[in-house]
Amino acid sequence: MTTATKxxxxxxxxxxxxxxxxxxxxxxxxPRDWMPxxxxxxxxxxxxxxxHSEIIGMQPEANWITRAPSLKRKAILMAKVQDEAGxxxxxxxxxxxxxTSRDDMMDALIAGKARYSSIFNYPTPTWADMGAIGWLVDGxxxxxxxxLCRASYGPYGRAMVRICKEESFHQRQGFEILLxxxxxxxxQREMAQDAVNRWYWPSLMxxxxxxxxxxxxxxxxxxxxKRFSNDxxxxxxxxxxxxxxxxxxxxxxxxxxxxxxxxGEFVIGEIDxxxxxxxxxxxxxxxxxxxxxxxxxxxxxxWVRDAAAAYARKQSEKTAKAAA
Amino acid sequence: xxxxxEDETEPWPLWEVFVRxxxxxxxxxxxxxxxxxxxxxxxxxxxxYTRRKxxxxxxxxxxxxxxxxxxxxxxxxxxxxxxxxYRHARYYTKAEGVKHL
Numbered sequence: 001m002t003t004a005t006k007x008x009x010x011x012x013x014x015x016x017x018x019x020x021x022x023x024x025x026x027x028x029x030x031p032r033d034w035m036p037x038x039x040x041x042x043x044x045x046x047x048x049x050x051x052h053s054e055i056i057g058m059q060p061e062a063n064w065i066t067r068a069p070s071l072k073r074k075a076i077l078m079a080k081v082q083d084e085a086g087x088x089x090x091x092x093x094x095x096x097x098x099x100t101s102r103d104d105m106m107d108a109l110i111a112g113k114a115r116y117s118s119i120f121n122y123p124t125p126t127w128a129d130m131g132a133i134g135w136l137v138d139g140x141x142x143x144x145x146x147x148l149c150r151a152s153y154g155p156y157g158r159a160m161v162r163i164c165k166e167e168s169f170h171q172r173q174g175f176e177i178l179l180x181x182x183x184x185x186x187x188q189r190e191m192a193q194d195a196v197n198r199w200y201w202p203s204l205m206x207x208x209x210x211x212x213x214x215x216x217x218x219x220x221x222x223x224x225x226k227r228f229s230n231d232x233x234x235x236x237x238x239x240x241x242x243x244x245x246x247x248x249x250x251x252x253x254x255x256x257x258x259x260x261x262x263x264g265e266f267v268i269g270e271i272d273x274x275x276x277x278x279x280x281x282x283x284x285x286x287x288x289x290x291x292x293x294x295x296x297x298x299x300x301x302x303w304v305r306d307a308a309a310a311y312a313r314k315q316s317e318k319t320a321k322a323a324a
Numbered sequence: 325x326x327x328x329x330e331d332e333t334e335p336w337p338l339w340e341v342f343v344r345x346x347x348x349x350x351x352x353x354x355x356x357x358x359x360x361x362x363x364x365x366x367x368x369x370x371x372x373y374t375r376r377k378x379x380x381x382x383x384x385x386x387x388x389x390x391x392x393x394x395x396x397x398x399x400x401x402x403x404x405x406x407x408x409x410y411r412h413a414r415y416y417t418k419a420e421g422v423k424h425l
Contacts, residue, residue, distance in 0.1 A: 032395040079375075086372050093356050101333040102358065162355075166376075309335070312360035 028154040031097040051091035052116035060124040090159040110295040121284030128195035134174015136203035152224035207234040338387040339365040343379035
């Protein structure tokens with residue numbers, strides 16, 4: 001309380017001034033630096049949500065590992081799902097440097113109290129969904145994440161650098177799955193188009209609400225956590241998709257999509273946010289199933305964690321005895 | 325002073341991971357992870373940090389065993405090199421134009 005009064009009367013505290021100076025010079029904030037509580041809270045929320053998304057994001061694709069059409073595709077899919085687990089770990093580690101524990105984050109997730117990207121609450125009924133997820137969902141994720149490599153919080157930026165390096169294979173393998181289907185039979189082409197029809201709009205929603213309805217965006221941009229607005233990134237993504245869709249011979253399901261010669265940007269049709277909000281409220285097709293599976297995996301794995309802890313304890317007791 | 329992310333609320337200790345990319349290079353810090361014992365830490369580090377041939381050797385160090393400089397005393401602690409640019413070759417300008425110097 002005393003700090004607040006001081007701030008009002010005598011300008012920023014020395015810590016706040018130092019923090020502002022680092023942000024203004026586009027430098028990085030490191031774990032031991034003083035930071036405003038709101039900055040810390042924003043980061044914990046964003047990084048833990050991001051970590052949860054990686055972990056929950058393993059499920060829609062794990063669904064196809066046993067049914068992948070070839071050994072090669074199975075191996076690729078396993079490598080991709082393993083990457084997502086690794087990305088979750090990098091991000092949980094970054095969040096932990098802000099003073100939040102792994103258990104707290106995990107408990108919040110399996111209690112259904114934590115958010116993760118809504119995109120993972122959609123089902124994956126066909127093999128083409130593996131292609132559409134790689135191309136559209138991972139594509140949108142990369143578009144969002146590349147600027148995050150320069151986020152002002154050091155550990156977050158460093159985690160994003162590693163993640164972006166690995167994600168590029170995810171998008172390419174998805175594109176390749178779709179391309180192979182598009183070069184196949186009529187039924188395969190139909191399957192690819194159907195998957196893109198289902199994933200296109202949700203992938204655009206991954207960039208978040210429109211700028212005028214995104215209350216936290218301005219503050220995140222002032223703190224150099226976010227570098228571009230939701231709408232800017234969304235349009236940039238569409239601009240990348242259009243020529244790629246042409247190569248695939250796939251139609252993007254937006255009849256109003258057009259290029260505006262004047263602005264040099266694409267104009268997209270209206271996004272149906274009611275669906276997005278429904279899923280955010282927990283009413284998506286797979287919300288309950290995703291959380292249940294995560295909870296089961298966590299509880300079923302308890303004996304492994306216990307055994308590892310017991311083994312470590314025994315080993316250290318043995319070492320202590322030998323030394324005595 | 326412990327590493328960020330290392331505290332008693334975590335069930336497993338935190339390990340800092342260093343990877344040597346190739347023979348002839350030093351081990352470089354790549355990240356951290358939690359594991360119950362050193363062997364598990366090395367195995368997990370292999371799975372997490374070297375899935376794409378990033379390394380030929382791994383070190384794991386308990387984060388609790390690392391001693392760091394005091395971040396609040398940063399300015400005073402690193403003051404000594406200030407004003408001593410004669411420690412750099414570019415301080416000596418008179419030799420400009422002379423070859424192999």
